[in-house]
Amino acid sequence: MTRRNAFYAQSGGVTAVINVSACGVLQTARQHSEEIGKVYAGRNGIIGALTEDLIDTSVESESAIAALKHTPGAAFGSCRYKLTSIREHRAQYDRLIEVFQAHDIGFFFYNGGGDSQDTAYKVSLIGAELAYPIVCVGIPKTVDNDLPITDCSPGFGSAAKYVATSIREAAFDVASMSRTSTKVFALEVMGRHAGWTTAACALAAEGEGGAPHILLLPEVVFDEERFLAKVETALTRYGHCVIAVSEGIKGPDGEFLSASGPKDTFGHTQLGGVAPVITSLIGAKTGPWLITSSGRHATLPPGPMWSRPTRSVARR
Amino acid sequence: MTRRNAFYAQSGGVTAVINVSACGVLQTARQHSEEIGKVYAGRNGIIGALTEDLIDTSVESESAIAALKHTPGAAFGSCRYKLTSIREHRAQYDRLIEVFQAHDIGFFFYNGGGDSQDTAYKVSLIGAELAYPIVCVGIPKTVDNDLPITDCSPGFGSAAKYVATSIREAAFDVASMSRTSTKVFALEVMGRHAGWTTAACALAAEGEGGAPHILLLPEVVFDEERFLAKVETALTRYGHCVIAVSEGIKGPDGEFLSASGPKDTFGHTQLGGVAPVITSLIGAKTGPWLITSSGRHATLPPGPMWSRPTRSVARR
Numbered sequence: 067m068t069r070r071n072a073f074y075a076q077s078g079g080v081t082a083v084i085n086v087s088a089c090g091v092l093q094t095a096r097q098h099s100e101e102i103g104k105v106y107a108g109r110n111g112i113i114g115a116l117t118e119d120l121i122d123t124s125v126e127s128e129s130a131i132a133a134l135k136h137t138p139g140a141a142f143g144s145c146r147y148k149l150t151s152i153r154e155h156r157a158q159y160d161r162l163i164e165v166f167q168a169h170d171i172g173f174f175f176y177n178g179g180g181d182s183q184d185t186a187y188k189v190s191l192i193g194a195e196l197a198y199p200i201v202c203v204g205i206p207k208t209v210d211n212d213l214p215i216t217d218c219s220p221g222f223g224s225a226a227k228y229v230a231t232s233i234r235e236a237a238f239d240v241a242s243m244s245r246t247s248t249k250v251f252a253l254e255v256m257g258r259h260a261g262w263t264t265a266a267c268a269l270a271a272e273g274e275g276g277a278p279h280i281l282l283l284p285e286v287v288f289d290e291e292r293f294l295a296k297v298e299t300a301l302t303r304y305g306h307c308v309i310a311v312s313e314g315i316k317g318p319d320g321e322f323l324s325a326s327g328p329k330d331t332f333g334h335t336q337l338g339g340v341a342p343v344i345t346s347l348i349g350a351k352t353g354p355w356l357i358t359s360s361g362r363h364a365t366l367p368p369g370p371m372w373s374r375p376t377r378s379v380a381r382r
Numbered sequence: 383m384t385r386r387n388a389f390y391a392q393s394g395g396v397t398a399v400i401n402v403s404a405c406g407v408l409q410t411a412r413q414h415s416e417e418i419g420k421v422y423a424g425r426n427g428i429i430g431a432l433t434e435d436l437i438d439t440s441v442e443s444e445s446a447i448a449a450l451k452h453t454p455g456a457a458f459g460s461c462r463y464k465l466t467s468i469r470e471h472r473a474q475y476d477r478l479i480e481v482f483q484a485h486d487i488g489f490f491f492y493n494g495g496g497d498s499q500d501t502a503y504k505v506s507l508i509g510a511e512l513a514y515p516i517v518c519v520g521i522p523k524t525v526d527n528d529l530p531i532t533d534c535s536p537g538f539g540s541a542a543k544y545v546a547t548s549i550r551e552a553a554f555d556v557a558s559m560s561r562t563s564t565k566v567f568a569l570e571v572m573g574r575h576a577g578w579t580t581a582a583c584a585l586a587a588e589g590e591g592g593a594p595h596i597l598l599l600p601e602v603v604f605d606e607e608r609f610l611a612k613v614e615t616a617l618t619r620y621g622h623c624v625i626a627v628s629e630g631i632k633g634p635d636g637e638f639l640s641a642s643g644p645k646d647t648f649g650h651t652q653l654g655g656v657a658p659v660i661t662s663l664i665g666a667k668t669g670p671w672l673i674t675s676s677g678r679h680a681t682l683p684p685g686p687m688w689s690r691p692t693r694s695v696a697r698r
Contacts, residue, residue: 238396239456242396242455245459246426246462342655
C-alpha cells in the first residue's frame, strides 16, 4: 500500500472538546505511519485547503499534540463556509485537487456538525466525478447533538454539563429569595431545532420539586394554556418556578416565539430573547408574580404578615 | 457584662460567598460565648424577625457550620424588603422590639448590599429612639462592589472571576472562526451604576491585542463615534473585536441605551438587551461585519480568495 498524506480541519462553532478530536486524529495517524504520512491541518477549515494555508503537524512534538486535549477554542481555526456542488462551482473543486495533489493528500478528515459532514461528502465526490482518489471521513462535533446516526456527539456532553450547572446555580439563588423577590426564572438555551441541550437541564433536578420545573423543547408545539397551568402549579407547590426554554420553540402557527427579534447582517432573524417573551406572558396572564431577575426591592404580599402573633421558636 | 443573644440574616441577591460570611459570624460568635449567647438566623432576612421565623444555630454542629463555606445560595433564605422609617411605620419597629425582647437579642448582624446596610442603620435607631439597646453591624455583600467605604466586597471577587473567565472562553471561540463567521462579540455585564464587574473583564486580556478590546462602563457617557472607531481599529488589527458592555451605559442624553426594554411587573424598566443594541449599531454603521453569535453560514468576503496561486507550505 502506498503511503499518502492526510488533511485535517475544524469547521463550525467550536466546542469545548474539538481539539480533543484533533488530538485523536493526529495521534492515531502517527500510529499508522505505514499508511498515513504527514497530517496537514487546514487553517480555518476548508478555507485552509482552498488557500493552501496548511500547517504541517509532523514537526510538532508528542507533548504538543497531547496538549491539544486541554487547549480551548479551535487550535487550527474554524470557519463557516459552505461548499456548493461540483456542478455549480467546478473551479473550486479543481482548486482543491490542485492543492491536494501538490501535497499528496489521500485522506480528508473534516471535523464539524451537519453542514461540515455535507462538506466531507461533497469532497468525497471528487473521487468518483473528477477521478481524484481520496478517503473522506467526517468527524462529529456539535453541542446540539443533532447529528444523524451518532448517539452522543463530542461537544454535547460539555454543553449539557454547562447548562445543567448554570440552571442549578440560578435555581439556588431563586429559591433563596423567592419569598419577596424573583419567583420565576427562565434560562434560554441554544438549539434552534433540537431540544437535547434544553433537555440536559433536567440533569440539575435531584428529586420531586427540584429545578428545573418546566422544559420547553423546540420539538413540542408551545401550548400557552398548559404552560401557564404548570407555572401556577410549581409556584403553589414550591414557591418558585424555574424554566429551561429552547431558543427555537414555536407556537401553533409554526412561527418561532422569538421571531420578532432583530435580523443579523445577512437578513436571518436572530433568535434569542425568547426568555423575556415567556416571562412577560406569565406576568401578563397569571398576575403579579415576581418575575424579574434584575428586580430591585419588592413589596410584601397583601396582608399584615409581619404582625402575626408572637409564637415560640421551634428549638428554643 | 451581661450575655445577650444575636440575630443574623441574609438580604438581597445572593452571591457565591454569602454563606462564607454567615460561617464567619457563627464561628466568631462561638469564640465569644462570654458576650454572645445563641445566634438566631432569620429566615428570609428581616422578614424572619418580623414574622418570628428564627433558626437556632446553637444546635448545629461545628462541622455543619463549617460546611456553610461551600453551601450555595443563601443558607437561611434572603429577601428584598425595604424597611420604611420609624416615623412612617412605627408598628413595624414595635414588632421588631417585641421579637427581639422575646429572644433577648442584643446584637443584630445584617448581611447585604447598600439597601441592607440602610436596614441595619434603621434598626440601630431603635436604641436611640425607642430605648431598646442593640448593637447593629452591617456585613458587606455585593457582586457590584459599589458599597461605600469597603474596598473589595465579598461577592465581587467571585463575580469578577466569573465574567473574566466567560469573556475569555467566548473570545477564544470568536478568534477561532472570525475569518468567515462572527467577528464582533459583546458580553453584557451586570452593574446598573457601577462598572467594577465590567472592568473585571479586563483580567482576561494577557497582552496587546488580547480580548476584551473595548470596555463600556456606566460611569462613562457612551460616545458612538469614538466607540465605532475603536471597533474598526480592533477589526483591522486583530480580525475580531470583543466588547464587555455594562447593562447600565447611558448616552449623552443621560438615558440608558437599553431603556426601551420591557418593564417588570412593578413598572421598573428592565435593563438587559444592551448587547444587541450595541452590535446592531456596529452592523448599521460600519458595514457587513459578521456580528451574529447565532449566525449560520456566512459568505466569504468579496474577491476570489480561494483562487490565489498555489504557494509552498511553510514547513514542507
